[in-house]
Amino acid sequence: MDFKVTPWEVEGEVDYNKLIEQFGTQPLTQELLAEFEKKAGELHLFLKRRIFFSHRDFDWILRIHHEEPFALYTGRGPTGPVHLGHLMPWIFCKYLQDKFNSNFYFQVTDDEKFLFREELSVEDTKEIAYDNILDIIACGFDSKKTFIFIDTEYAKTLYNIAITVAKRVTFSTTRAVFGFENSTNIGMIFFPAIQAVPCFLPSILEKRKAPVLIPAAIDQDNYWRVTRDVAERLGYYKPAAIHNIFLPSLTGPSGKMSASKEETAIFCKDTREQVFTKVMNAFTGGRATIAEQRKFGGNPDICTIYQYYYFLFMPDDDEVEKRHLDCKSGNIMCGPCKAELAERIWTFLEKHQERREKAKDVLEEFMLRD
């Protein structure tokens, strides 16, 4: 690909390269990707296109995995329905599970969302948790190697491990890392210990010192910075991480999609009609008139439609490059480009929704319980 697409530049408010510096993570280098390709036999779209762009110790994970297979861990805070942005790390986890035969641990933090959101009750977050789990399972994970748990329902195991972490983390640390204040409730203050647990759970359940890789959106990195600080003192490996950027909001360059703003995102339970309406109303890089667009071309680099193709819905490199050029040269208008995307999204969602329905019957096979 000789054209330059830096999807993160679309995100007016987030500079991902600065995040790497600020968080002290490592960029995914060409060398590391070559190493991955050697081990996996191919390079996933998300790596090739730098949707996953940053990491901690991912090189170490690849180096040792033949001797010490890594477990995967990611999570979900159940505040509302799952959207396409949430799916990205899960799709990547499913890919890694297939390639590396990895055990996959999935934490659903209903306690966190109850504690952090004034308006949510324990019943609310639990109901959302079960709804969200259907979307996780719909990603196609292997039930024999996938262990999903809801914090409040796995609380005995979690609390027992969490106190060993909590004993090593002070209020000062959580204040510095998470910005907690004197007015923060004591459940929130304790929560980083609960979120650390799945980094150590594979070691405990698999009865070995297990390397753990966390694919997650970059904004979650804080939690595991604290975990990494205490891991070795507790006799575990530091968890490794690989970070993805956010799928942009459909409404334009204003940060990530939001479960609370219906129009910003495509939700996994959306109908065909909802998908079409949202995509047709999305923010694009198009001109004011068709005539202008024919004459001057559009700007795919700020276009959410193009980003959706790039992130998820146009895996073929030649095709996506051609679309970029066709847009810039005025060869394609926004209307048909949007309609095509909506169709592709719906094709994807229709299958997802079928698997989601089937997930209801097999949910229990995936659940870890006390």
Place this chain on the structure above:
Amino acid sequence: MDFKVTPWEVEGEVDYNKLIEQFGTQPLTQELLAEFEKKAGELHLFLKRRIFFSHRDFDWILRIHHEEPFALYTGRGPTGPVHLGHLMPWIFCKYLQDKFNSNFYFQVTDDEKFLFREELSVEDTKEIAYDNILDIIACGFDSKKTFIFIDTEYAKTLYNIAITVAKRVTFSTTRAVFGFENSTNIGMIFFPAIQAVPCFLPSILEKRKAPVLIPAAIDQDNYWRVTRDVAERLGYYKPAAIHNIFLPSLTGPSGKMSASKEETAIFCKDTREQVFTKVMNAFTGGRATIAEQRKFGGNPDICTIYQYYYFLFMPDDDEVEKRHLDCKSGNIMCGPCKAELAERIWTFLEKHQERREKAKDVLEEFMLRD
């Protein structure tokens, strides 16, 4: 009794009347004791002698108990073996259970002690917990109405209720009430929410809005001050409390007995020989020589031996009054007075230890588990 014994004055460092003011609790008045006597048909030694001296809402508990029976709750932080001082609230709970047919909830806070004590492991505190539970059961509780739980083993239930409390308690509050600092670990900061749970557990398990009475040493009052602040917002009654003073240290007026200082206390597992050695070496109000004591008399008001009689081992009022006078007038020497106490303590302990052995076989009948 016309002689004045104020056992708390023996405690050089603790002024219990000031504690009532400082903690904002109520003294146990003559009127309230009369009310109690009317309901219970008698007045327990601990009430008559003001071993229990302070309360919160104990008057309300007595007033409503015919309509809404109260549950009892107390606890134990397992740091070492149980001593006679620990037994006092338990003995009183057993008495109240018998008189009022109360359900009794007992929390063993192994998590707390692990979090607060650098040197203790999770395994240590759990082992001590199980050892201590034998002493609880040995107090003679009714297994059908007694529910003992170890925090780490009942963590699922506890955590689920604790987060509803934690959401309503800020770091500021715990800093003000418990003196937590920025260097306090986040497990300790969360712990007040765990310790609040048994105040609400009877309501949840008994499926009614249950009044709860907490007999406990006065130093534990802090925890339930916070609990009382949040109770009504969560739909529960504020827990009531009744507070006892500390059994003095055998080594003299230096605060309460300590599980970590062998010579300060009589432990429930002590041998006859240990009991005699400790009592014979205890701090007394005796004179330097027998001749002086005959002439000037001893001082029972600063004497730990006399305190032990007064607190636990001389229930007969006439007898204890006579002992006070005999001491002051030089009619009794420390040697025989100590030997008699040692004998009485051993008689008590020997029976306790028998029940303690039997407790091993029935322990499970008392345990609440997730």
